[in-house]
Amino acid sequence: MVFKILAMLMAVIGICLVFELTPDSITDGLLRVLKPKSTIAARSAALRGGSKPTMYSRLMRLKEALKATGKAKSFSVSVTAAVVLMFLGAAAAVMLNNIFLLPVFCIACGAAPFMYLSSIISAYEKQLADEMETTLSAVTNSYLRSEDIISSVKENLKYIKPPLYSVFEEFLTETEAVSPDIQSALINMSDKTQDGIFKEWVLALVRCQDDRTLKDTLLPIVARLSDVRRINTELSGILRDAKNEYLMMVLLVVGNIPLLYLLNRDWFNTLIYTTPGKAVTGICGAVILVTFILMKKYTKPVKVRD
Structure with missing residues (x-):
């Protein structure tokens, strides 16, 4: 049976070579097939927030998460690997002469690359959460003292570790070299991570640019990071x-x-x-x-x- 599966694998590789299929072309073709049609009902449901996540939306969220981790190229490779593994899973079920295992093997083999990507994203998010509490606490304390977010970030940038370092470094670059609009730069910075507390902290900073008295709302937001870390430790x-x-x-x-x-x-x-x-x-x-x-x-x- 091993030789038959290897033969199937070689056949799949041969088809890819004959039709000059690349991971990017396979991924683009699959996304075009999965992309839902833009109807009035679908747009209305999306605006109401009542639309259910589709396979296309899940794949796009995974792609964006990989882009945030700096591993965007892994997405196309994983999609291609999933397609190949689905064929191999189907071949294994047929060779076992068990049609009931066909959908199980196809789904399990096809999902394996995405589970690997999810583990990469989970490790990235854990590293991000570990660094976020220290970073936000330091920047917040500096901001409470100076009421200047740019100088506060500059003061603590050398102490910030990856992956948050690039987020704050890009914020400084945007405010110094692209546009002096601090509020716009803060909003752009909030889109760099998917962490809800970080987004809330950034939005509080945006409000502080118009009303400095709101700076006292920053510390309670940072304190929630400690609560989440404690709960995760207990669980x-x-x-x-x-x-x-x-x-x-x-x-x-x-x-x-x-x-x-x-x-x-x-x-x-x-x-x-x-x-x-x-x-x-x-x-x-x-x-x-x-x-x-x-x-x-x-x-x-x-x-x-x-």
């Missing part, structure tokens, strides 16, 4: 235990298949080679896939939405 152990328990249950379910081969060959043959057994295998695979997605969804760290 990390609980969430880690939940993940470990789930993975143990999945291992027990999957491990029963080779265990049946050793204990009772007739039961193993019934499970693998008969239609009811294949259906049970497909249902188990679908349940594992759905529960894995839900596990990833409900064990994310706490974040403040903007």
